[in-house]
Amino acid sequence: MLAPINKIINFSNVDGPGNRCVxxxxxxxxxxxYCHNPxxxxxxxxxxxxxxxxxxxxxxxxxxxxxxxSNKCINCDTCxxxxxxxASPKINYMSVNDIIVKLIKLKPFIKGITxxxxxxxxxxxxxxxxxxxxxxxxxxxxxxxxxxxxxxIEEELMDLVDGVMLDVKSVxxxxxxxxxxxxxxxxxxxxxxxxSVDKLYEARTVLLPxxxxxxxxxxxxxxxxxxxxSQYKLIKYRKYGVSEKGVxxxxxxxxxxxxxxxxxxxxxxxxxxxxxx
Amino acid sequence: MNDVYKIxxxxxxxxxxxxxxxxxxxxxxxxxxxxxxxxxxxKNDSVICDLNExxxxxxxxxxxxxxxxxxxxxxxxxxLDAPTDLWEACNSLLIMYSHVPSITSFPVYLGGxxxxxxxxxxxxxxxxxxxxxxxFLLNIDRTLTDSFxxxxxxxxxxxxxxxxxxxxxxxxxxxxxxxxxxxEELTSDEFANLAITCMLKTAKPSFAxxxxxxxxxxxxxxxxxxxxxxxxxxxxxxLPRLRMYELSQxxxxxxxxMNNVLPKYTKIMCEFMDARVKFIVEESAxxxxxxxxxxxxxxxxxxxxxxxxxxxxxxxxxxxxIKDHSLGYGNNEKADEIGVEIMEKxxxxxxxxxxxxxxxxxxxxxxHAQVGIDSDGREDSPGARIxxxxxxxxxxxxxxxxxxxxxxxxGIGDIFKFEExxxxxxxxxxxxxxxxxxxNMRYFxxxxxSNDVVRVTGYLVKKSELYKLDSNxxxxxxxxxxxxxxxxxxxxxxxxxxxxxxxx
Ligand code: SF4
Ligand code: SF4
Numbered sequence: 001m002l003a004p005i006n007k008i009i010n011f012s013n014v015d016g017p018g019n020r021c022v023x024x025x026x027x028x029x030x031x032x033x034y035c036h037n038p039x040x041x042x043x044x045x046x047x048x049x050x051x052x053x054x055x056x057x058x059x060x061x062x063x064x065x066x067x068x069x070s071n072k073c074i075n076c077d078t079c080x081x082x083x084x085x086x087a088s089p090k091i092n093y094m095s096v097n098d099i100i101v102k103l104i105k106l107k108p109f110i111k112g113i114t115x116x117x118x119x120x121x122x123x124x125x126x127x128x129x130x131x132x133x134x135x136x137x138x139x140x141x142x143x144x145x146x147x148x149x150x151x152x153i154e155e156e157l158m159d160l161v162d163g164v165m166l167d168v169k170s171v172x173x174x175x176x177x178x179x180x181x182x183x184x185x186x187x188x189x190x191x192x193x194x195x196s197v198d199k200l201y202e203a204r205t206v207l208l209p210x211x212x213x214x215x216x217x218x219x220x221x222x223x224x225x226x227x228x229x230s231q232y233k234l235i236k237y238r239k240y241g242v243s244e245k246g247v248x249x250x251x252x253x254x255x256x257x258x259x260x261x262x263x264x265x266x267x268x269x270x271x272x273x274x275x276x277x
Numbered sequence: 278m279n280d281v282y283k284i285x286x287x288x289x290x291x292x293x294x295x296x297x298x299x300x301x302x303x304x305x306x307x308x309x310x311x312x313x314x315x316x317x318x319x320k321n322d323s324v325i326c327d328l329n330e331x332x333x334x335x336x337x338x339x340x341x342x343x344x345x346x347x348x349x350x351x352x353x354x355x356x357l358d359a360p361t362d363l364w365e366a367c368n369s370l371l372i373m374y375s376h377v378p379s380i381t382s383f384p385v386y387l388g389g390x391x392x393x394x395x396x397x398x399x400x401x402x403x404x405x406x407x408x409x410x411x412x413f414l415l416n417i418d419r420t421l422t423d424s425f426x427x428x429x430x431x432x433x434x435x436x437x438x439x440x441x442x443x444x445x446x447x448x449x450x451x452x453x454x455x456x457x458x459x460x461e462e463l464t465s466d467e468f469a470n471l472a473i474t475c476m477l478k479t480a481k482p483s484f485a486x487x488x489x490x491x492x493x494x495x496x497x498x499x500x501x502x503x504x505x506x507x508x509x510x511x512x513x514x515x516l517p518r519l520r521m522y523e524l525s526q527x528x529x530x531x532x533x534x535m536n537n538v539l540p541k542y543t544k545i546m547c548e549f550m551d552a553r554v555k556f557i558v559e560e561s562a563x564x565x566x567x568x569x570x571x572x573x574x575x576x577x578x579x580x581x582x583x584x585x586x587x588x589x590x591x592x593x594x595x596x597x598x599i600k601d602h603s604l605g606y607g608n609n610e611k612a613d614e615i616g617v618e619i620m621e622k623x624x625x626x627x628x629x630x631x632x633x634x635x636x637x638x639x640x641x642x643x644x645h646a647q648v649g650i651d652s653d654g655r656e657d658s659p660g661a662r663i664x665x666x667x668x669x670x671x672x673x674x675x676x677x678x679x680x681x682x683x684x685x686x687x688g689i690g691d692i693f694k695f696e697e698x699x700x701x702x703x704x705x706x707x708x709x710x711x712x713x714x715x716x717n718m719r720y721f722x723x724x725x726x727s728n729d730v731v732r733v734t735g736y737l738v739k740k741s742e743l744y745k746l747d748s749n750x751x752x753x754x755x756x757x758x759x760x761x762x763x764x765x766x767x768x769x770x771x772x773x774x775x776x777x778x779x780x781x
Contacts, residue, residue, distance in 0.1 A: 013698060013699055013705035017704065018708045019705040109708060109713070111708055
């Protein structure tokens, strides 16, 4: 079994406790307006638009398919910026064993791994096989998820995972739909489920400029659920990496400090472990 | 311009810096050492560099007094009784520091602060310890004005150790350099995390691989000057350097280098070291009359000579005819293999030489990866380091270091520059250090990109002091001038910032 891997960060200090290896899977069922790496959303449709834009000849066409040569790539990301399909040609199809070989080398330096995306649960069968092997290395496993699949019925997966970082983008279904093109019902079910089995490592909400009513509604709801059980990370919207459509929608480059402060105060009323990044 | 006149008229030097430079001039001019023509040729070709140690050495280069003698017995020569409280202990140490010579005339080792002072703090409040140590550190910074002045703490957690870290952070002083002797099994995570936060904010302490040093040196080792491993109650007589890039230019090919050039020049350098060591021990007054020797703060059996080298990177790339350094040493398996082969050979050659007055070291000199001096320019990178700007991502960088650090018991280290977010996650950095030491890294330094106190190639300087020199004002710190050279000609401050790098 192979999975499409967008990238692997060997050492990360911002994806859970300690130093961690982070594995980004390709593809996501959501289409968030503020997605910071929209090139992880779709699979490449081999339209070839990016191929001759690459100055390093890292991209070529074989049998009508775009082929990527990581040795030639200088990571300029030109290909990603010209793709209007929210995809990337720089995907490596890796096996569980490919990843484990890498992790064995990293093991002395890391506390664990974090799987992210895209949406990693799009590849849940692969995750199960991967996690079984990762457990043998005695590494801690965190899963970064948008909560779009019903985790409560994924028993095998959830037994292997040590914790989940759950994005709660909005608790207002209409607004969630505008942001992501999907309903928030499943996300909120997952929030309850993860709390009930004590596997919520962290909940996260992006604070948006010009949408204070929605921000406050979500922060209120989530922090009352979390209480003292999990940490709540409030992320300031930044326009870096966001698609043109998103930039137009949110208008401002970031959210102002007073609004951030107001959100944090509310979060801290209920959930003592809340912070801004 | 006449050298003496140049020093006397230099408005950027303080009085003391002028005095020391004039003394260095005298030390260099008197020809006392009987050296071979081969040596002089090698020196003229820039293959061997004596680091301006001069021809009339009158003390060992690095001196590591056993300060516990001062704490337990006092000192007759200095008319000091054994101290009875923290204030007396700090006062005695400060008095003694000004009587400890070295190549720079500043003491390169101040002792293990916690080992020396912890016995005196049992009945004191934190506030009193803090007050005393604040004055102690301030005195050191303003009187021992040289960043090669070095103190140790650890491996165990202690009140003194914690307060030294706290004050270092608050006071933001470049002096002294500090090393934490770190061992996962002896040092608590909590203490290590405090040290990491302090390191990111002030570029100190650095982390020394305690297990590795103990296995080679026993518990009785110190870290002095930049990152030099030396025995307590002893030191290093001398530290000349092989400049490996220039050496590689003498060879027709790799074979010639390994079998002819390297052995030939290693021998020349060892003989040069023999001459210096013999002169220091037999001719100069130091080992006959200095109170440090007569009162047993030092024992000649704890001294060795340090066989230094620089420019392994450029040497390897030159031998392999690699013109683009980004594809060479540090980023190329073949180049790294050649690097290891060279180090194996060099270690063997140095070990095979019977060194005089090194009886505590099996009559052997020990290798040292010298950090470079400003006049090296970019031809020879420090020791076995990867060229600044060509470092691979931190993971690969550490694995690379682990292959080379074991060859340098008298010192080698790597420096990593981190971005701001790591300040919030000392635990993550501790994971990296633990891993690094498991991979046989000897010495780990780090600092934040945005700091004033930064590590240049091994020593610390304040960026604000460099700016003073840029505008032709005097800097109290003796080594700011070296820092300026390393920054301007060696790009030493442009090393890579550790972010989260992808390598898919
Ligand atoms: S990455 Fe995007 S632009 Fe390139 S071929 Fe695939 S879909 Fe087309
Ligand atoms: S990032 Fe894309 S465009 Fe740039 S070199 Fe790599 S493949 Fe080519």
